[in-house]
Amino acid sequence: MNTQRAEITRNTKETRISLALDLSDASTIQIETGIPFFDHMLTGMAFHGSIGLVLRAEGDLDVEYHHTVEDTGLVLGDALHQVFSQLGSVHRFGYAAIPMDDSLGEAIIDVCNRPYLVYQADYPQEYCGKFPVALFREFFWALAVRARINLHLICRYGLNSHHMTESLFKAMGRAIAQAYAPKAGGQAAMSTKGGL
Helix, strand or coil: CCCCEEEEEEECCCEEEEEEEECCCCCCEEEECCCHHHHHHHHHHHHHCCCEEEEEEEECCCCCCHHHHHHHHHHHHHHHHHHHHHHCCECCEEEEEEEECCEEEEEEEEECCCCEEEEECCCCCCEECCEECCHHHHHHHHHHHHHCEEEEEEEEECCCHHHHHHHHHHHHHHHHHHHCCECCCCHHHCCCCCCC
16 A cells, blocks of 8 residues: 555535545646646646646636635645555655746745644735635645644745746645655654654
8 A cells, every 4th residue: 555645535515626646656647626727836736746646626616716725725635644644754844945937935844733824925916817816825724724734835025926826836846745755763753752
C-alpha cells in the first residue's frame, strides 16, 4: 500500500467532489472543477510540487463559486491529513518562495495538528477573469483547518492579481512536497515534546 496516497469523496446538496492525491507519483494531474481559473491554479500547484492530483468537482456554480472553492479546500485538506496519518511521521516543515514576473509569493507549512492560517495578499484587481480572488482565503482556510496545519501564505508584492495568485499556488505546491516528505521515527521525531 502506498501510504502517500489518499482518496476522498464529499457529497452535499451544494457540491460533489472526488479527489485522489499521490505525493509519490506526479504522473497524473487532471483537474476539473468547472472554474477555469481555479483549475489553472491547482494545476500549477500540483505540477510544481510534483504532486499527483485527480480532482473532479461539480457544484452550484450558478449560485456562486464559493461553495465549490471552499469545499475543494476541505477535501484537499482531508487528503493531506490522511496521508500524514498513514505515514505517522513527516519532515513537518515546508518552505518555498516563487517569483512570477512582478510578484513574489511565499508559502510556509508546519504539519503540527494545530490549524492556523496567515494570509497576506493585497490584490490590485478584485477579479482574475470572472474569478473573485477573495475566495482564495476561503480555500486556504478550509485546507489549513482540515489538514490541521499551520499555513502562512504571503505575497510580498505584485502588480497583477493573476501573477500574485499563481506565485502563491506554485509555492504552496513546493512547500507541501517538503513538509509531507516521509520521515522515520514516528511523531516523537517531529517535536521536542515527543509528540504533536
